[in-house]
Structures are given as structure tokens and as C-alpha cells.
Amino acid sequence: MKRIFLIEDDPKIAQLLKEYLERYEYKVELVEAFDKIIDEFKTVDPHLVLMDINLPRYDGFYWCRQIRSISNCPIIFISARDSGMDQVMAIENGGDDYITKPFNFDVVQAKIKGIIRRIYGEYALSKQADFLEVNGFYLHLTAMEIEYDNKSAVLTKNEFILLKAFIDRLNQVLSRTYLLEILWDDEHFVDDxxxxxxxxRLRKKLEEIGIQKSIQTVRGAGYKMSDTWSEKE
Incomplete structure (x- = not known):
């Protein structure tokens, strides 16, 4: 039975969705504490997340980024915000799909079924990889290790979060503000x-395994990562 983590602050909508989806043999877990979403996500260990954008304290885009820093679990946004920019932001922050309210329950169920079938079922090419690979460079997601040319190094949590963001958006400039946001959590204040x-520190660890000058400073804009190691091959 596939588990769905439903992050919705309207109790009526949440209960209706839960009851409807459980008819299709999904196990639906409702969020309990909106300031502990990551802790609950880890406990539920869902196959898919359904998430509203307008949430108490922090919005769904923030929580999507937090989930993406530790998991590739598919995320579908459900929101009354129907502007094109909101849908673009949902995808750019790591979402997989976007459904506007008011919604048709059958459409929600069909989208969930399609994503789960593609990732976990008959359309999946293989079990979801536990690593990211770019031209022989590996980021191991569970172990938080990097590997290249038979050399490896262990990353801290912050180094891992930063590197995954860079790899997910290779050759794109990431602003300092965005990087500060993905590093910040409820327990630790992060400054410039x-x-x-x-x-x-991340640059040094990359250099230790033979990857030179891959993270570049873009003056006045932020940082970007390029696959400099592939240029010498």
C-alpha cells in the first residue's frame, strides 16, 4: 500500500481527500504540526506528498525545498493560487505537478496514480537510484558522500544540501539568498x-577527489557549478 503525506491546513479538505484516496487503497497520513513537517515526513516516509502552498508559518515552496534537500519523493501541489507564476515556482522549487482548487477528486487520483506508476510501477525503468551521477562524478544521497576517479569524501549536512542544489541546477546561477534559505532550518540560524x-569547505572536498574549480563565484549574483571534470576527458 502506497503512503501519501497530505500537507493541507484546511481540515475539511484534508479529511475529504483522505477519505477519497483511501478508497483506492492508499494510506494517507495528515500533517499534525506545521512547524515539524520535515520530522513528520521522515516518520511517514511517504511514496508521494500532496501539499498546499498557503500554510501556517512557512509556505509550501519552502517545505518543498526542505524535502528536496533530503529526498526525491514526488510532490504534487494543490492550491487555490492559479497564476502561471505560482505554477512555475512550484516546478522550480522541486514540485512534480500542480493542481488548482477547486479540484476534481478523480483528476487528483489520476495524477497520483500516474506519478506513482511512472516512478514505482510498470513505467519505472529501475528502482529509484540512491545517487546522482554527472559524467563519472557521484553524489551518494543516503551516505552523503561524493565519489570521483576512485576517490571519495564524506560531506556534512550543509555541504550535502549545497552540492545537491548545485547538481540539480548544473550550470545555473544560484543566488546567495536562495542558498541561505535552503540551509536555514528551525534550529540553526544561517548567516552570509x-x-x-x-x-x-565544499570546494576543498571536491578538490580532494580531483575536481577543480567547479563551483564558481558569479559576482553580484551568487554561485554556479559547472562539470569542469568532464572537460578534460
């Missing part, structure tokens, strides 16, 4: 100096 320190 902390970001600089973590970038420096």
Missing part, C-alpha cells in the same frame, strides 16, 4: 558568513 564557509 556561514554560507561562505560552507562553500569554501
Amino acid at each position: 558568513n556561514t554560507l561562505s564557509v560552507n562553500i569554501t
Whole structure:
């Protein structure tokens, strides 16, 4: 039975969705504490997340980024915000699909079925990989290790979060503001100096395994990562 984590602050909508989806043999877990979404996500370990955008304290885009820092679990946004920009932001922040309210329950169920079938079922090419690979460079997601040319190094949590963001958006400039946001959590305040320190440490670990000058500073804009290691092949 596939597990769905439903992050919706309207209790009536949440209960209706839960009752409807459980008719199709999904196990639906409702969020309990909106300031502990990541902790609950880890406990539920869902196959898919359904998430509203307008949530207490932090919006769905923020929580989507937090989930993406630790998991590739598919995320579908369900929101009354129907502008094209909201849908673009949903995808750019790591979402897989977007459904506007008011919605048809059959459409929601069909989209869930399609994504789950593609990722976990008959259309899946293989079991979801536990690593990201770019031209022989590996980021191991569970172990938080990097590997290249038979050399490896272990990353800290912050280094891992930064590197995954860079790899997900290779050759794109990521602003310092965006990187600060994905590093920040409820327990640890992150300032600009902390970001600089973590970038420096990440560059050093990449150099230790033979990857030189891959994370570049873009003055006045932020940082970007390029696959410089593939240029010498």
C-alpha cells in the first residue's frame, strides 16, 4: 500500500481527500504540526506528498525545498493560487505537478496514480537510484558522500544540501539568498558568513577527489557549478 503525506491546513479538505484516496487503497497520513513537517515526513516516509502552498508559518515552496534537500519523493501541489507564476515556482522549487482548487477528486487520483506508476510501477525503468551521477562524478544521497576517479569524501549536512542544489541546477546561477534559505532550518540560524564557509569547505572536498574549480563565484549574483571534470576527458 502506497503512503501519501497530505500537507493541507484546511481540515475539511484534508479529511475529504483522505477519505477519497483511501478508497483506492492508499494510506494517507495528515500533517499534525506545521512547524515539524520535515520530522513528520521522515516518520511517514511517504511514496508521494500532496501539499498546499498557503500554510501556517512557512509556505509550501519552502517545505518543498526542505524535502528536496533530503529526498526525491514526488510532490504534487494543490492550491487555490492559479497564476502561471505560482505554477512555475512550484516546478522550480522541486514540485512534480500542480493542481488548482477547486479540484476534481478523480483528476487528483489520476495524477497520483500516474506519478506513482511512472516512478514505482510498470513505467519505472529501475528502482529509484540512491545517487546522482554527472559524467563519472557521484553524489551518494543516503551516505552523503561524493565519489570521483576512485576517490571519495564524506560531506556534512550543509555541504550535502549545497552540492545537491548545485547538481540539480548544473550550470545555473544560484543566488546567495536562495542558498541561505535552503540551509536555514528551525534550529540553526544561517548567516552570509556561514554560507561562505560552507562553500569554501565544499570546494576543498571536491578538490580532494580531483575536481577543480567547479563551483564558481558569479559576482553580484551568487554561485554556479559547472562539470569542469568532464572537460578534460
